[in-house]
Amino acid sequence: MKRIIYVILVLIVPQLIVYTLITRFDINLGSDESEEIELVNYTKKADKVIRKVVDHAKFEVLQQEFERPQDVTLACLSCHTERHHEIMANNHWTWDRSEKLANRDSVVVVGKKNIINNFCIGIGGSEKTCSRCHIGYGWEDKSFDFSKEENIDCLVCHDQSGTYVKAKGAAGYPAVGLDLNLISQSVGSPKRENCGVCHYWGGGGNNVKHGDLDDAMNSCSREVDVHMAIDGEDMSCVECHKTENHAIPGKVYALSSEDKNRVTCVQCHTEAPHTDKLLNDHFQRIACQTCHIPEYAKANATKMVWDWSTAGRLDEHGNTIHESDADGNHNYLSIKGTFVYDDHVVPEYYWFNGLADHLLITDSITETPVQMNTLEGSYNDKGANCSTGSCSKIWPVKVHRGKQPYDVVSKKIVQPKLWSPNKGDSAYWTDFDWDNSIEAGMKYVGLPYSGKYDFVETEMYWPLNHQVSPADKSLQCTSCHSSSPDSRLANLKDFYLPGRDRFKMIDYAGIFLVLFALLGVIIHGGIRIVLRKNCLHDNK
């Protein structure tokens, strides 16, 4: 009896203790929802001190009768002197950036002004409608004077009355009949509606372009966006895109290829926001966004495919056609072609080190689908200085696939002229003639056109940043660490990922050896049992 107790104490109890410590000890799991998230550089909504701000209604200069919107600008500048210098340096004004693109030796000028994409292709020749999203008045064509301060549109960003709108096809001028006194007296720090009017609607419709910037985010639930949720922190854009002196940080998209002036999660969340070290380590090679934006276009669908080649079909009366899919999203427009929209989209995943290249209109096509922009990076790209986080990380990306016109002879993407207020002006959206519109567009941007066009498939990469999901919706280990074809990283094959990858030969050889050993045991043991019986008899 004593010996049994002894054996239990010495041999069994330690095993139980070891097992329990290993499997039941729960400090690390940290999935406790009630846990406060640790933040830096951020004051929670509940702790914010609301200050009374200047009441612009009391300023006489804003009570004058404004004849032109420019007069409002001049009124603003009469107190806020010199601020126009800040604005005029801002690319919301210039629509150009000098960027050092990956894989190019010299700095190139790229910006909304001259970039091409696989949505509306480019603004060349259609400025008058595109500049509805320019923070200025009167950009109709190349003659626009970027140095004239009265052309700055202060209101589109600062209006707080909610009544300010820019007119369609009006070179950035506001709609007629607005109460400019009411609007100018309402001004304040930009709310998300101010930013959203352009950034939600890029590409010609709500959430079309980014997929993670949606009108619905003006008032959304935590499911859609934890940061902007009205029942949560209710954050505005500028709480992350912290702006001083009109310099607005934050750029990681197709126009912003150089790794600088970015807005990051780390600003507030630090580089080690998890209680679990293993998760914090993942930060070294995985962008926060990868796990925390498990899907995008959560409130409204986003455009995934845009095929220009089918555009131009008219009904029997010669009128344009609008067709919608079951969810009410356009899937055919005569002026633009065929679309595929999707919502709750699972991102694609790519290595990205912060540097990107961009296809310029002067670049020849070397591959199809044509890569409109390329995210640089690979597993092996560990950066010059990894500890600062500049090595490649896995990013969630919206890939927008298109089919758009190119010059068959010069093998370059072309810029058609799309918009004109009048028929017969070579604009595709009024005349539906590709040849004419390409010729007019290329002539406008000063480039040759052979006269022969066709359509080519293109792809464009949009790293995701917004619509962060609540923690309990973020990806789980096996979302990636799984050999199933559904693994989110099933296509990112340039490295060994535990749980996803196996060496087939080792597995086969290993399993074979194990079975061989078992078989050996069975045979050897079997013979022993059979023969032992006989031997025992012999011995007796």
Add this chain to the structure above:
Amino acid sequence: MKVYIYKIFERFWHWTQVTLIVLLAVTGFEIHGYYELFGYREAVMFHDRTAWAFLVLIVFAIFWHFTTGEWKQYVPTMKLVKEQISYYITGIFTGAEHPTNKLVYNKFNPLQRIIYLGLKILVIPVMVISGFAYMYLNYPNVAVELSGLGLVAAIHTMGAFFLIVFIIAHVYLTTTGHKPLSSIKAMITGWEEMDEKEAREMVISEMEYSLKKTKEHFLSEKDSSAFLDKALEETEEKLGVKKVTKFRDVIANSGAGYFKIDSTGHYIEVNKAWVGLYKYGSIEEIIGKHYSLSRSGNALKQLDETFNKVLSGETVEHGLVIRKCKDGSVGYHTITMTPWIEDEKIKGVQGFILDVDSTNAAKMEWDNN
């Protein structure tokens, strides 16, 4: 007959190792993607924690092996390997005897030595090093970063498969002892069931081991009875024998011969075992006789030398010597001779002889190497 062969630490170590390796294997192959048991995140967490526990255990075990000299058990030898293999291939089926015996300081047969050593090499360098490299060197925030996890994962996975194969073979081989479960019971209780012959050799080897160790104490201690007490204590401790019998009885029962010779070379005292080994009829027959009757030729010269050395205060231990028995036949034994001290003066010599039969003679040779 049962003999105590696994010390408490050894058993604790063994079973804890079993728990940890099973946990590592189960969680490891879950991470590998073969099944879902704990859940991936938990599996990784448990694997990592278990790995740490395993490392701690390994450190303790290494410490223990070196402080107790048990590491010698793993020194590989090629002697008798062939016999051992052929035993497993054929002998075991026909009920042949084990070609090697379990001894306390030689617990493992030569095949086991090689396999366990291999295992230690597999587990420690291969699994622990590849495992910790896997765990800690995969991100660029460490000084030495692996260029990718492929290689360590491959090594680690291969090691894991080998380990599984080993465990299968190992568990099976434990059933080849005296009775199918006697080895497993021994690892639980410490006491292994053996047949008479095996047990006897085990006890002899244990005593020899104890005596050798005690001799070292004896050199520094003047009191010879303290020497005996020590030897007794240690032997008892090792064998798990209750302190009911006198040390000499234990020796007598185990077959070790005891002798005491005065400074003139005449026997003052011998025990029954001694008399038996030399094939005399009774103790009385030998008391008062000169030791020269126990050797012939060169062996006698050697004994004279030894006797004189011991008289001058040295302790001498001989490997194998050849004795001359009463009927003229010869036998083999090992001998340990130490000065017999009374009132701080060397009055003569005393010592033990341990019989070695001719098959064991060969083994003793390599054990002593």
